Amino acid sequence: MTVEEIQPVDKKAEAIWSVYLVRMAAGSLYCGISTDVERRFVEHQKGVRGARALKGKGPLSLVFQQVIGNRSRALKTEYRIKQMLKRDKEKLITGEIPLATILETLD
DSSP: OOGGGOOOOOHHHHSOEEEEEEEOTTSOEEEEEESOHHHHHHHHHHTSSOOGGGTTOOSOEEEEEEEEESHHHHHHHHHHHHHSOHHHHHHHHHTSSOHHHHHHTTO
């Protein structure tokens, strides 16, 4: 086996990533990505390794989650969702705007 044949394994990159939306008490929405949305949501609720944007904004509710695939695609999806207007994020949550329309723009 040559050095070129040995590829380092990036476990984070190989994992299955999801995008999620959390609603804060005031109605604002937070978008994030994770390989384990339930675990990440609990961390947000407890304030452990949680995002600064969510501290003191509870109670929190997980209102949307969708498996995306690899980390790169999840980051791109998260960025696109964060650029959306709140009313469009609400439509994403209700299914009026399919996530597929956002994913199509990534390729």
